[in-house]
Amino acid sequence: MQSSVKHGEEDIAANDLAELLFAATPAATVRNSYRLTTPLQNPSIAHSQVRMSEEAKPLTVGNNLNLEGKVAFLCGASSEKGFGWAIAKELADAGATVIFGTWPMGLKIFERNYKKKSMEDERRLSDGSLMEVAKVYPLDAVYDHQDQVPEDVKNNKRYKDLAGFTIQEVVDQVEKDYGQIDILVHALANGPEVTKPLLETSREGYLEASSASAYSLVSMVSRFGKIMKPGGSVVSISYIASRQVIPGYGGGMSSAKAQLESDTRTLAFEAGRKWGVRVNTICAGCMASRAATAIGGDGGKPFIMKAIDYQEANSPLTGKFVAEHVGKAALFLLSPMAGAVTGVTLPVDMGLHVMGLSLDSPAFA
Numbered sequence: 001m002q003s004s005v006k007h008g009e010e011d012i013a014a015n016d017l018a019e020l021l022f023a024a025t026p027a028a029t030v031r032n033s034y035r036l037t038t039p040l041q042n043p044s045i046a047h048s049q050v051r052m053s054e055e056a057k058p059l060t061v062g063n064n065l066n067l068e069g070k071v072a073f074l075c076g077a078s079s080e081k082g083f084g085w086a087i088a089k090e091l092a093d094a095g096a097t098v099i100f101g102t103w104p105m106g107l108k109i110f111e112r113n114y115k116k117k118s119m120e121d122e123r124r125l126s127d128g129s130l131m132e133v134a135k136v137y138p139l140d141a142v143y144d145h146q147d148q149v150p151e152d153v154k155n156n157k158r159y160k161d162l163a164g165f166t167i168q169e170v171v172d173q174v175e176k177d178y179g180q181i182d183i184l185v186h187a188l189a190n191g192p193e194v195t196k197p198l199l200e201t202s203r204e205g206y207l208e209a210s211s212a213s214a215y216s217l218v219s220m221v222s223r224f225g226k227i228m229k230p231g232g233s234v235v236s237i238s239y240i241a242s243r244q245v246i247p248g249y250g251g252g253m254s255s256a257k258a259q260l261e262s263d264t265r266t267l268a269f270e271a272g273r274k275w276g277v278r279v280n281t282i283c284a285g286c287m288a289s290r291a292a293t294a295i296g297g298d299g300g301k302p303f304i305m306k307a308i309d310y311q312e313a314n315s316p317l318t319g320k321f322v323a324e325h326v327g328k329a330a331l332f333l334l335s336p337m338a339g340a341v342t343g344v345t346l347p348v349d350m351g352l353h354v355m356g357l358s359l360d361s362p363a364f365a
């Protein structure tokens with residue numbers, strides 16, 4: 001006798017349910033995606049396109065890590081010390097065309113630095129050539145469209161000569177230049193009150209952290225998603241303060257990272273069904289990037305240097321944690337190698353997240 005489970009208005013026999021979950025033939029998959037579809041989604045076209053592109057090539061490491069012909073848009077990748085830059089290098093090394101969305105506040109510095117001879121080592125790829133950023137778009141990720149930009153920002157010397165720096169304007173320009181993109185990287189965060197404990201954080205500071213560091217991902221996925229190819233992939237960067245208490249990482253930034261991880265799951269569902277796009281986040285270990293160094297400290301050692309010391313003293317893996325570790329993990333998530341991976345928060349932190357006590361605590365000396 002077959003047992004059955006209730007599924008919407010249908011009763012589905014257990015055998016049918018197994019088929020529904022593990023269906024292998026294209027016919028069964030089309031039928032099942034119809035059964036699983038809600039009014040929110042219409043995945044059958046996107047899913048069949050993804051399947052076709054996957055079927056076109058055998059599943060080998062060489063094919064799946066060859067990103068030639070793919071276009072990757074990266075926001076927050078303009079500092080050679082940061083995670084975004086490391087991801088850009090891995091993508092460029094794999095053959096992708098990389099284009100940047102760069103915060104107007106740092107645009108001039110980036111353009112100046114990028115051309116310097118001293119940057120050549122930072123741009124060097126594994127075959128000795130230099131990473132080329134095909135195009136740089138000014139992008140302030142706290143604005144979706146021009147109506148939201150305050151007058152003082154419009155008139156600011158770093159913004160006033162820029163053609164369009166809101167997320168929608170950049171999406172429109174990228175569409176004009178490239179048609180569609182394959183990869184979207186969100187490697188940015190900002191919280192003006194990051195040094196304040198949550199108890200002392202103002203409403204404005206909290207909401208600014210959330211807007212720049214979390215809603216920016218929602219806005220970017222919803223707007224870029226429309227010009228992403230089926231099978232496309234999004235990666236952002238989170239931090240363990242989303243789930244565990246990290247004194248010194250305040251101002252609502254821990255809240256923003258919790259949002260980022262939660263939104264990753266919901267966006268994975270919605271963007272997966274709508275466009276066949278995957279959405280994942282990497283929960284990165286501590287590294288002295290420009291943004292992290294700017295957090296400062298309480299007069300003594302900067303927060304990030306203490307956090308790195310703690311990480312090195314207490315992680316299961318004792319080697320030096322570098323941006324390249326995140327770059328390589330992101331390459332995996334952004335490539336067809338991770339074709340069935342979506343909605344995950346992947347810790348890339350030398351394993352620190354599994355520890356339940358501090359090895360260097362005086363209590364265990």
Ligand SMILES: NC(=O)c1ccc[n+]([C@@H]2O[C@H](COP(=O)([O-])OP(=O)(O)OC[C@H]3O[C@@H](n4cnc5c(N)ncnc54)[C@H](O)[C@@H]3O)[C@@H](O)[C@H]2O)c1
Pocket residue numbers: 075076077078079081082083084102103106139140141142186187188189190212237238239240283284285286287288289290291292304
């Ligand atoms: N460094 C760490 O220890 C660490 C640890 C975990 C997670 N992260 C996360 O990694 C990501 C990248 O940061 P990073 O540490 O590599 O530093 P970074 O300085 O290389 O990158 C931060 C970027 O954010 C950009 N940015 C800030 N506000 C912006 C805005 N409104 N619009 C567009 N861009 C804006 C900056 O221009 C900069 O390029 C962030 O999400 C950060 O929270 C960092």
